[in-house]
Amino acid sequence: MAKDSSAAKAPGKREEERRRAILRAAIEVFSRKGYQGCRIADVAKEAGVAYGLVYHYFQNKDELLESVFEAGWSWFLARVIEAAGKGNTFDERVESVVGVAFESYRRDPKAVKVLILEVGRSPSGGAVNRGKAFAHVIQLASQLFEEAQRNGELKPDHDPKLCAAMFFGAIEMGLTGFVMGFIDRREDTLLAAQRQVTETFLRGVSPGTQRTLEAAWTSPKSSSKPKLAKRA
Amino acid sequence: MAKDSSAAKAPGKREEERRRAILRAAIEVFSRKGYQGCRIADVAKEAGVAYGLVYHYFQNKDELLESVFEAGWSWFLARVIEAAGKGNTFDERVESVVGVAFESYRRDPKAVKVLILEVGRSPSGGAVNRGKAFAHVIQLASQLFEEAQRNGELKPDHDPKLCAAMFFGAIEMGLTGFVMGFIDRREDTLLAAQRQVTETFLRGVSPGTQRTLEAAWTSPKSSSKPKLAKRA
């Protein structure tokens, strides 16, 4: 309580590294086994650390997993904020947000996988609410879109919130294609995907052209009777 | 083994109903608590049935959960296939696929929630591979897009697989907006969303207009250094 402060060599840097190692290991195991399959023992082994030490650094399993998510997400969020403020035009901003997402995936696919697999899953009771984190980006992006709308860079009759949702949806699924291995992860395919996502979205959303598609809108076709549960 | 066949009154219809009830209860609990929070005891209680009975109808927890997913997904898949074959033009088909998705949500939001929260979030090890199921729709949609491409209804330089991924991504996230409560679930908002998703996607993907956006493509901006794990 009155030791480091100045001298010595490591003002707690060592512990910091340990913590990192554990987090990193958690990401690894997590991305392999998923939330429920992620055992503390595995994390400890992966990190090359004793079982008990995990509990020295983290209150419990939930806090650990939460930290994994938190760390990844807050980092991503920061990047998105930065990117969204960078370009001058709407197009540029959208472009750089997409860039951030793909770049993240390039650098650390495992971490992105964890985020992708876990975002959206919010067992309302358990752990922290990922929904909240998620809501945050959507909120953020909405602002971007609202502004664009004011500047006439976005169709005025679109709901910004929904635009935001679709935007990240397109990005997420695009990446999911890679995460799941539908598309092999090569620099050229990645680049093409990044480009395609940006282009498609911008084209889809800009007030430029309207390809008349006015069919029987107002009361969509809809199909027949849905309902779940069938089989036996 | 030699009883029903013809006479009597119920050739096992009773059991069928029980099974249904349990499945239905599972969907309920599942959508409330998520995969890992879904306890057999809860399902049994929800179904108004004894704990043990669940095991009479299902081998084990995994099989139950798998059935939940399977039932929902196969139903959805069938609808999509049907919808994709319905319209004559590409636009109409896309429109009706979107319609199927939204209609499903209207009818059974709980079930859709389960699918949305669970599709793609597959702990590669655990349970069945949702990835496979997921791959299936993507595959399916790809065909639709490939055909459209041959007919010049879709930009020729786009990857159909990626288009498919983006397509479902946009739909999924659009619905997620409702599932998570960002947008309140009213008929008008739903309708508007459905419309917007369709329109945006079609506009984004059709060869009609190209809003030049050629910036420094080929080497995307990218931001700075990524990497996960920070905080302390």
Next chain:
DNA sequence: GCTCGAGTTGATTCCAGAATCAACCGAGCC
């Protein structure tokens, strides 16, 4: 009415794996 067996029950068993904790370092300090 009695028998048989499928459907049904819930207390009991069993175990994976989370969380605990007492003992064990090893580096500074007297």
Next chain:
DNA sequence: GGCTCGGTTGATTCTGGAATCAACTCGAGC
């Protein structure tokens, strides 16, 4: 050298909840 004290260890304990199973219910057939 002895002492302190935080980081570190892993065997031990504890627990939630999955899976089992012996007993009960009830309708159909004799």
